[in-house]
Amino acid sequence: MAQQNMTASTIGSRALATALNAVSVMGQTGHIMTPTTPNPTISIVGLKKNDLGEDKIRQLFGDMIEAEQ
Structure with missing residues (x-):
């Protein structure tokens, strides 16, 4: 059971790291x-x-967003 929890935790941590990296890259562009x-x-x-x-x-609001693109 402990092994399963560790695996889920690791998967969650990797997913969070990937998401944070994607947001960081967007900010840099x-x-x-x-x-x-x-x-x-x-x-x-x-x-x-x-x-x-x-x-x-x-x-x-939608018109303003469109105008900015």
């Missing part, structure tokens, strides 16, 4: 991770400040 939808804070501010509906906020 100048790429940034951008969410595909606005986070709740953006939606709340948009609703309060602009009287926009959530659908319109999502559309505007």
Whole structure:
């Protein structure tokens, strides 16, 4: 049983190391991770400040992301 746990732990550690390495490489290339939808804070501010509906906020957010690409 201990051998099985060690194997699972080793596999998990290797997977985590691989993921961290991939994120590090992305950072070095100048790429940034951008969410595909606005986070709740953006939606709340948009609703309060602009009287926009959530659908319109999502559309505007998507348009801005597209414009940056």
